[in-house]
Amino acid sequence: MNRKIKIMLVEDNPEYRRVxxxxxxxxxGLELVNQSGTAERALRSLQDMSTRNVPDLILLDLNLPGMSGLEALPHFAKAVPDSSIIVLTQSDNEADVLKAISLGAKGYLLKSATVQQIKDGIKTVVEGGSSLSPAVACFILNKLKTKLSQNQKGDLLSERELETLKLLGDGLQKKEIADQLGISTFTVATHIRHIYEKLEVPNAPAAVNRAHRLGLFPKDD
Known part of the structure; x- marks a missing residue:
């Protein structure tokens, strides 16, 4: 971007706004075109077409008087859909991080960040990337790892599908599995079909092998 990046700052602390x-x-490369102490005032300035100066990026605090930053996020996204939003806050609360990102924030920076980190974050986001404070990035990565692990070891197959697969691995036929689980052979066939689809395999031996590799079975099975 050759022209200056236009920035709106929504922050209720006048001293931090000044910083x-x-x-x-x-x-x-940066230009502060608008600053407000409340989300309501910032939104009104964006709706006033006579003085409207659309920012490339909005720096948004979460702990604001009146409408909070989280409440305001979707309103800013609707008012200026082409503007990126970076949350700039003291809150490292995990729920705030996840909510802000789910509402469309392209960055989440803590106020403990240096001004250089904030400026670098602005440029990264405007260029199409995302910017997270190190502590926030670490939390997000851990959250993703946990989710991946859950998907692989818990959520991938339902409890009944896992029971069916274990019995398949023991060499039981559909009728025998149905009798042992107290369900119909039609239901067993449905479970088996879903197992093959979820594990992306063509048959029972391949399904059992893949389940072992994914750690779906206890080690002593």
Whole structure:
């Protein structure tokens, strides 16, 4: 981007607003075009077409008087859909992080970040990337790892599908599985079909082998 990146700052602390204002003025590639102490005032300024200066990026605090940053996020996204949003807050609460990202924030920076980190984050997001404070990035990665592990070891197959697969691995036929589980052979066939689809395999031996590799069976099975 050759022109200056236009930025809106929504922050209720005047001293911190001043810190950000000074930092942005010292960067030739950045321009602070609007700053507000409340989300309501910022949104009104975007709706006033006579003075409207659409920002490329919005720096949004979460703990604001009146409408919170999380409440305001979808309103900003609707008012200026082409503007990116970075949450800039003191809150490292996991629920706030996940909610902000789910609502469309392209970055989540803590106020403990240096002004250089904030400026770098702005440029990264405007160029199409995302920006997270290290502590937030670590939390997100751990969350993804946990989710992946759950998908592989718990959520991939239902409890009844796992029971069916174990019996298949023991060499039982559909009728025998149905009798042991107290269900119909039609239901067994449905479970088996779903197992093959979820594990992306063509037959029972391949399904059992893949289940073992994914750790779906206890090690002593």
């Amino acid at each position: 950000i204002e000074i930092a942005l003025k010292r960067d030739d």
